[in-house]
Amino acid sequence: MSLPFPHNIPDKHLVDRVLGGDKQAFAVIIQQTEALVAQMVFKMIQRPEDRKDLVQEIYLKVYKNLSGFRYQSKLSTWIGQITYNACISYLRAKQLLLPGYGLADEDGETRGANEAVETEEADNRIFQKQRTALVQQALEKLSPIHRTLITLYHQEEMSYQEIGAITSLPEGTVKSYLFRARKALKENLLLNYKREEL
Amino acid sequence: MIKEHVSEEDIQSYVLKESALEQYALQHIQTCASCQAKLNMYESLFSGVGEMPKPAFDFDVAELVMPLLSVKKRKVNRLPAILSGLLVLAGLIGLPFLLFDDKNSSGLQSVSPWLFGVVGIVAVTFIVISVSDMYARYRRQLKELNFE
Numbered sequence A: 001m002s003l004p005f006p007h008n009i010p011d012k013h014l015v016d017r018v019l020g021g022d023k024q025a026f027a028v029i030i031q032q033t034e035a036l037v038a039q040m041v042f043k044m045i046q047r048p049e050d051r052k053d054l055v056q057e058i059y060l061k062v063y064k065n066l067s068g069f070r071y072q073s074k075l076s077t078w079i080g081q082i083t084y085n086a087c088i089s090y091l092r093a094k095q096l097l098l099p100g101y102g103l104a105d106e107d108g109e110t111r112g113a114n115e116a117v118e119t120e121e122a123d124n125r126i127f128q129k130q131r132t133a134l135v136q137q138a139l140e141k142l143s144p145i146h147r148t149l150i151t152l153y154h155q156e157e158m159s160y161q162e163i164g165a166i167t168s169l170p171e172g173t174v175k176s177y178l179f180r181a182r183k184a185l186k187e188n189l190l191l192n193y194k195r196e197e198l
Numbered sequence B: 001m002i003k004e005h006v007s008e009e010d011i012q013s014y015v016l017k018e019s020a021l022e023q024y025a026l027q028h029i030q031t032c033a034s035c036q037a038k039l040n041m042y043e044s045l046f047s048g049v050g051e052m053p054k055p056a057f058d059f060d061v062a063e064l065v066m067p068l069l070s071v072k073k074r075k076v077n078r079l080p081a082i083l084s085g086l087l088v089l090a091g092l093i094g095l096p097f098l099l100f101d102d103k104n105s106s107g108l109q110s111v112s113p114w115l116f117g118v119v120g121i122v123a124v125t126f127i128v129i130s131v132s133d134m135y136a137r138y139r140r141q142l143k144e145l146n147f148e
Helices: A011-019 A023-044 A048-068 A075-093 A113-128 A131-140 A144-155 A160-167 A171-197 B008-015 B023-031 B033-051 B061-068 B079-099 B113-144
Strands: none
Touching: A011 A023, A011 A048, A011 A075, A023 A048, A023 A075, A023 A144, A023 B061, A048 A075, A048 B061, A075 A144, A075 A160, A131 A144, A131 A171, A131 B033, A144 A160, A144 A171, A144 B033, A160 A171, A171 B008, A171 B033, B008 B033, B023 B033, B079 B113
16 A cells, blocks of 8 residues: 655654544554554464454554544554553453463573583574574563563564553563563573474 | 672673673673573574564555544534533523612613623624634534545
């Protein structure tokens, strides 16, 4: 769909156009935020057939509530917040919210030197063995919320504050969740590598 | 050399360049295989996450959503109309008391000119607000129908 709008239109201008009845401006909002919504929906919703309904629901909610947007954050952050809440509601309804790390919480501080060397070798070989694919697999094993936090921080390059705005979590909690998510991701990655070795 | 390992949280922060490590911690990492391995692992991990392809929907989101949108109705600010209405109502209620008050045996003659002025201003304000509101609504409807 080609849109008669230049890039980087200010949020306020777009919102005013939509509220003034310009539907095409809403298509621009979709175009500008679709990547973020996709990141979050893909990380939180595993069933592809459910994603379509959820995306539709998210954007209809955005459209319906647009007059309530108060410019206290970027429009994309606000839409991210709606996306996050919609995904959480979906997971709650399906009772999929409980984290399943599939991983024993090892105390990294007490590892012996042998394991450290093993880790180092593993690390070097991960570079050669499709690191991206292994990271992707490791990420799949995290809980939906941890997956989303990792993605927002490391792929979407959002700040802790922005992630806090989306998830309605205090900044300190976001930091703490992210620390645990990264640690779990690292452990999952090691396990993946070891499985590949067997 | 300090034998205590550097905490995983500090290693993460260091790799993410969120905070610097103390000199003793840096020295420890240089000589400790375990901490060095963790640091390398996190570097590798963060690069791997950054390299992951971004997902995209296999359907056109705009095409899916746009037909379902109804024409957005801007919330009409009814406050001026309500205030004007209240003023007129107050005037209508108060007027008989003034005109037919027993103390004012002469009826209309007893009403002071300033009161007529106030009632006149209220009436004119109400008309002006109503007309401007009607005109704004008319312009908006024209815009929605793309006649402009």
